[in-house]
Amino acid sequence: MRPRRNSPLGAAGTVVALLAVLCAPATAAAKPAAAQASRHQVVTWGASADRMGDASADRSYRLIVRTSVGGTDARVRLSNAFGDHPVTFDNVHAGRRAQGAELVRGSNRPLTFGGARSVTLAPGTTVTSDPLPGRLPAQSDLVVSLHVADAAGPATGHGMAMQTSYTAAGDHAAEEGAANWTGRTGSWYYLDAVSVETGTDTGAVVTLGDSITDGWQSSTDTNRRWPDYLSRRLQNSAGTAAGAGVGGVANEGISGNKVLADGAGQSALGRLQRDVLSQPGVRTVFLFEGINDIKAHTGVTAADLIAGYREIIGRAHAAGLCVVGATVLPFKGWPEFDPAGEAVRQEVNAFIRTGGELDAVADFDKALRSPYDQERLLPVFDGGDHVHPNDKGMQAMADTVDLKSLDCDR
Structure with missing residues (x-):
């Protein structure tokens, strides 16, 4: 069977509320052991990885995904499952969408991998980010923006997203505006899962x-x-x-x-x-x-x-x-x-x-x-x-x- 909207945010109060949940700071004290034991990571979005076309270096992707369950401490999983060369991501951000490729102001935050901002994936491997403090609501648009610093050979992604995402030449992952995100794509690249922490x-x-x-x-x-x-x-x-x-x-x-x-x-x-x-x-x-x-x-x-x-x-x-x-x-x-x-x-x-x-x-x-x-x-x-x-x-x-x-x- 090969085949041939998320509405923009409305009132200013909604924007403020969304900023509060995604940008909530991490708590200063560690969670009690009992609280940690009663919580776990649950996948809130996923898309099966597949072999795509040729990978492009020095290219950014702004990927729009819809959460299912809400939770805290979101993590994203990046995949090079179908690559035959290493791929390096040197700037990965996550934020909330306002409309199109534009993000809610103040919501776009950097993701780290083992404490580092840059990560290189060997062919056939995946990596999960460190948790991003704050709450990610259910049924909301999460925007994962990533810059591919170095890549060759086939890319990994999901071809038929039924969702418009955006591309840009160069590194624009940290930007919240849409001006440089002039390319459009109906596929998701490299991102294959998002999870949140919830009760067990x-x-x-x-x-x-x-x-x-x-x-x-x-x-x-x-x-x-x-x-x-x-x-x-x-x-x-x-x-x-x-x-x-x-x-x-x-x-x-x-x-x-x-x-x-x-x-x-x-x-x-x-x-x-x-x-x-x-x-x-x-x-x-x-x-x-x-x-x-x-x-x-x-x-x-x-x-x-x-x-x-x-x-x-x-x-x-x-x-x-x-x-x-x-x-x-x-x-x-x-x-x-x-x-x-x-x-x-x-x-x-x-x-x-x-x-x-x-x-x-x-x-x-x-x-x-x-x-x-x-x-x-x-x-x-x-x-x-x-x-x-x-x-x-x-x-x-x-x-x-x-x-x-x-x-x-x-």
């Missing part, structure tokens, strides 16, 4: 998927991917029995991704450790993959796919995580649709619904299929290509998820 009673769910999870056919710059809708449901239910336990949502979808084979990104099996199991505070894996394996006509059988699901389930369970599985959506009308592929989809969905190996099931197929032709998406949910749901379909998927199922007893 709060965890996260990671959605492992393809372009439907990545958000293709949802509206750009509006955070209307189905994991975004799920995140808002969780925040709205915070403090209730339905929302207890899970607050963070990390979207680890890659357009064109498959369970079994590499291609558009590493296979789900190949990237499970980096994109899912390595994230802090994860309690649940939400598995929604398979349509690309089915429609590629490579001879993949239902038994092959089920074996792949079982491996993912087993590895996640071994890590102490819950696994929620979603049924594969119908795709009649897509050029690669045929009865043989549909038969595989039906057999795979039967396993998901009744196999008993998942901790819970979200029946996306049932929620979005047409009652008149169950091999098709209902037109009101169809983004136009008969595979990818539109905004309404994305919301319907998120509404299908039983929030209690995201925090199973494991």
